[in-house]
Amino acid sequence: MTDSPPLPSFDWPELKPGWVWLCGAGPGDPGLVTLHTLNAMKQADVIVYDALVEPAILDWAPQAEAIYAGKRGGKPSAKQRDISLHLVELARAGKRVLRLKGGDPFVFGRGGEEAQTLIQHGVPVRIIPGISAGIGGLAYAGIPVTHRDVNQSVTFVTGHDQSGETPTSLDWQAISKGSQVLVIYMGMKHIARIAGALLDAGRPASEPCAVVTSATTDAQQVLETTLGTMEADIAASGMEPPAIICVGRSVLMRQVLDWQALEAGAAPRNLDPLDRGLPAETV
Numbered sequence: 001m002t003d004s005p006p007l008p009s010f011d012w013p014e015l016k017p018g019w020v021w022l023c024g025a026g027p028g029d030p031g032l033v034t035l036h037t038l039n040a041m042k043q044a045d046v047i048v049y050d051a052l053v054e055p056a057i058l059d060w061a062p063q064a065e066a067i068y069a070g071k072r073g074g075k076p077s078a079k080q081r082d083i084s085l086h087l088v089e090l091a092r093a094g095k096r097v098l099r100l101k102g103g104d105p106f107v108f109g110r111g112g113e114e115a116q117t118l119i120q121h122g123v124p125v126r127i128i129p130g131i132s133a134g135i136g137g138l139a140y141a142g143i144p145v146t147h148r149d150v151n152q153s154v155t156f157v158t159g160h161d162q163s164g165e166t167p168t169s170l171d172w173q174a175i176s177k178g179s180q181v182l183v184i185y186m187g188m189k190h191i192a193r194i195a196g197a198l199l200d201a202g203r204p205a206s207e208p209c210a211v212v213t214s215a216t217t218d219a220q221q222v223l224e225t226t227l228g229t230m231e232a233d234i235a236a237s238g239m240e241p242p243a244i245i246c247v248g249r250s251v252l253m254r255q256v257l258d259w260q261a262l263e264a265g266a267a268p269r270n271l272d273p274l275d276r277g278l279p280a281e282t283v
């Protein structure tokens, strides 16, 4: 993947010198990069990218200097303030700056803070959303984040707070009661506490859960489990972050929608996993 893929003809915006564009790179599969992000990559002088950006896509911008600004839980990493100020510096030096973040820059990605700092320093910005792992990653596992027979709302939760601990400011009782489906980012480290809090809040131990690691990449792994057994099952699996954890009955839909298994020749495990006994579209 060394050539930059062509863009279809369109009146693409120009990334001007002195500007910073904060772009989402999607969860990993290069095909999930948006055309706007590709347009930015073709014009950038410098790309400041995060740990979860698929490195192969950087080949699409051979003209750009690539600067790694990764931050992974528990490992020594660039400080957020330093990253933001570095972006300001690059913009002030007249560079066309692309800040490339995994997934969507405004979903648990600190894109809001970076954009705010840039604007506070008078640097013009553009925001280009991306496909977030909590939606696209689940789709690659055959799990629809909403399904009419399961949920009318979905809650996206972070399993870390700023200190790296389980967020104590979160009202797990309210979260538990608020949505039929919960999608947890950065939840692996504290899975025991998170699962315990949800069980304490009354979610059943038998509730279906899925853990999807390295979603949308060739290394994707999916574990189907339950709230009561999730901690032990994760430990036994040896699965490693990055992971998206989904709690709720929509996980059952994977029994029919695991399209990657179907593509590999498997038969659907269960054509009616929610036991509707009706065609899927019957009201």
Ligand SMILES: C[S@@+](CC[C@H](N)C(=O)[O-])C[C@H]1O[C@@H](n2cnc3c(N)ncnc32)[C@H](O)[C@@H]1O
Pocket: 027, 028, 052, 101, 102, 103, 104, 105, 106, 107, 108, 109, 131, 132, 133, 134, 137, 184, 185, 186, 187, 212, 213, 214, 215, 216, 217, 241, 242, 243, 244
């Ligand atoms: C700092 S957050 C960034 C989220 C990102 N902005 C997004 O919208 O997907 C990092 C977390 O996102 C999740 N994540 C990102 N990419 C992932 C992937 N390919 N597979 C599974 N989880 C992923 C994991 O929970 C990871 O710990």
